[in-house]
Amino acid sequence: MVKRLFDIFFSLVGFIFLLPIFLIISIAIILDSKGGIFYRQLRVGKNNTDFKIFKFRTMRSGSDKKGLLTIGDKDFRVTKAGYVLRKYKIDELPQLINILIGDMSFVGPRPEVRKYVDLYNQEQLKVLSVRPGLTDFSSLDFIDESEILSQSSDPEKTYIQEIMPAKLELCKKYLVEQSFKTDTKILIATLFKIIKK
Numbered sequence: 001m002v003k004r005l006f007d008i009f010f011s012l013v014g015f016i017f018l019l020p021i022f023l024i025i026s027i028a029i030i031l032d033s034k035g036g037i038f039y040r041q042l043r044v045g046k047n048n049t050d051f052k053i054f055k056f057r058t059m060r061s062g063s064d065k066k067g068l069l070t071i072g073d074k075d076f077r078v079t080k081a082g083y084v085l086r087k088y089k090i091d092e093l094p095q096l097i098n099i100l101i102g103d104m105s106f107v108g109p110r111p112e113v114r115k116y117v118d119l120y121n122q123e124q125l126k127v128l129s130v131r132p133g134l135t136d137f138s139s140l141d142f143i144d145e146s147e148i149l150s151q152s153s154d155p156e157k158t159y160i161q162e163i164m165p166a167k168l169e170l171c172k173k174y175l176v177e178q179s180f181k182t183d184t185k186i187l188i189a190t191l192f193k194i195i196k197k
């Protein structure tokens with residue numbers, strides 16, 4: 001209950017505070033390439049239910065039909081504005097909407113697309129027992145995931161066999177260690193990681 005109240009209050013405050021910046025970003029996206037401001041993608045949330053996640057659009061329209069994984073910062077589908085938004089994780093900020101309406105929390109296992117959730121075993125499915133988050137242990141360890149994938153000859157195979165299992169182990173770690181103190185540490189560490197980039 002306390003966590004939910006924290007999410008509601010700070011997502012609302014954050015959204016109001018960042019609204020002028022959101023407007024500037026929106027203009028930059030519109031001027032940079034054709035398409036909408038936001039990108040909404042179906043993800044899997046708490047109790048294995050689907051929801052649509054909000055992001056600022058960083059790719060050219062229809063890019064998701066050419067693959068769900070982003071391969072490196074120089075992925076040809078990423079726009080010029082999108083490159084900057086992705087580098088500093090600014091494209092994730094619209095998820096404040098998801099947090100406010102209850103789809104997500106500030107901290108929790110990152111929500112995955114259904115295609116990959118369908119590959120989870122029974123133990124891994126436990127990560128769906130809590131609300132997904134904007135950041136978590138796996139977000140910190142794999143902040144440069146797209147660059148790792150860019151070094152692979154078969155990015156999807158690398159993701160499914162190596163990265164996804166490692167991320168899920170970190171998500172399971174969060175389930176054990178979750179607390180207000182843990183959430184605070186993760187949020188602070190995430191901010192430092194982004195600033196260092």
